[in-house]
Amino acid sequence: MTEIKGKTAVVTGGGSGIGMGLARELARQGAAVAVADINADNAEKIAASIRAAGGHAIAVTCDVCERDAIKAMKQQVNAELGPVQLLFANAGATSFTTLADMSDDDVDWIIQVNLMGVMNSTRAFLPDMIAAGGGHICATASMAGLLPGWIPAHVPYSAAKAGIIGMMMNLQLELREHHVFTTSYCPGAVATGMKNNNGSYRPARFGGPEQVVEVQFSTSDTTHSDLRFYRPADIAPMVLNAVSNNRPFVFDHADQRRFFRETYASIVEACYDDIDAWEAEHGLPEANPTGAALITQD
Numbered sequence: 001m002t003e004i005k006g007k008t009a010v011v012t013g014g015g016s017g018i019g020m021g022l023a024r025e026l027a028r029q030g031a032a033v034a035v036a037d038i039n040a041d042n043a044e045k046i047a048a049s050i051r052a053a054g055g056h057a058i059a060v061t062c063d064v065c066e067r068d069a070i071k072a073m074k075q076q077v078n079a080e081l082g083p084v085q086l087l088f089a090n091a092g093a094t095s096f097t098t099l100a101d102m103s104d105d106d107v108d109w110i111i112q113v114n115l116m117g118v119m120n121s122t123r124a125f126l127p128d129m130i131a132a133g134g135g136h137i138c139a140t141a142s143m144a145g146l147l148p149g150w151i152p153a154h155v156p157y158s159a160a161k162a163g164i165i166g167m168m169m170n171l172q173l174e175l176r177e178h179h180v181f182t183t184s185y186c187p188g189a190v191a192t193g194m195k196n197n198n199g200s201y202r203p204a205r206f207g208g209p210e211q212v213v214e215v216q217f218s219t220s221d222t223t224h225s226d227l228r229f230y231r232p233a234d235i236a237p238m239v240l241n242a243v244s245n246n247r248p249f250v251f252d253h254a255d256q257r258r259f260f261r262e263t264y265a266s267i268v269e270a271c272y273d274d275i276d277a278w279e280a281e282h283g284l285p286e287a288n289p290t291g292a293a294l295i296t297q298d
């Protein structure tokens with residue numbers, strides 16, 4: 001079990017949407033919360049609303065793309081709230097533009113904020129968790145990472161979100177003996193301001209705030225036109241329940257089970273069709289008798 005009550009938590013992207021829901025629910029369950037966001041006003045608004053409700057929260061301004069900004073954020077949190085046991089690496093942004101139409105800046109930004117933001121935040125807080133012998137990192141990935149055929153016009157986004165899942169799963173191999181756990185949260189559809197506000201999050205080094213031009217795609221291109229959107233306040237207890245139980249994944253759309261099965265079954269079948277056909281024609285590849293690495297090919 002990972003206890004929430006009495007712990008110190010950081011929520012990146014805590015100034016709105018899913019992060020806001022997580023920050024409020026963490027405080028409601030008795031954690032002290034640092035609401036970290038690139039938008040200082042929103043971070044302060046959410047922290048103030050938590051304090052007004054009787055919780056313990058501070059606001060910290062931080063761009064998760066910048067390692068130095070994360071280090072400064074960590075210093076501030078440690079000074080004001082003490083060591084951090086719970087990290088919710090949640091800040092993210094989307095694109096809604098086809099890959100051919102994306103600028104280099106946008107590709108870099110989407111990868112930096114979604115993938116490197118989680119990497120940077122994790123690397124900043126992990127050593128203290130290991131030293132203390134406990135902690136939990138919950139990274140907000142996406143259904144678009146778990147099911148990369150789910151939504152069009154999200155190529156760097158899907159890559160980054162799939163990368164988060166790989167990061168969390170592989171990291172877990174290093175952490176068992178330290179009692180530090182990871183959870184990949186894969187939202188499907190949560191009603192937030194992401195679509196409308198997205199361009200306003202683009203940091204100066206990637207060109208600064210921009211107007212989002214959303215690509216139009218027909219509903220026949222999408223597999224999720226029937227998705228219900230949930231509220232952050234209703235999703236947050238589900239995510240914290242998974243964290244409390246040290247679950248490696250939390251997925252908020254059970255109704256996507258069929259698509260999930262089809263996606264992974266098709267990957268398995270595609271791999272096996274290919275290798276079965278190859279082996280039928282060529283036989284098994286020859287085993288390397290020594291197991292040694294072959295540097296040159298004879």
Ligand SMILES: NC(=O)c1ccc[n+]([C@@H]2O[C@H](COP(=O)([O-])OP(=O)(O)OC[C@H]3O[C@@H](n4cnc5c(N)ncnc54)[C@H](O)[C@@H]3O)[C@@H](O)[C@H]2O)c1
Nearest residue numbers: 013016017018038063064091092142189190192193194201
């Ligand atoms: N809403 C959904 O349906 C959905 C689906 C799948 C995944 N997600 C993921 O959930 C997470 C939260 O998104 P949301 O839907 O709540 O959107 P949101 O736009 O409401 O919240 C995103 C927050 O991240 C902050 N942020 C953006 N760039 C930042 C940066 N460089 N540094 C620090 N903070 C930054 C924004 O200021 C904002 O407060 C994202 O990682 C997103 O990819 C959301």
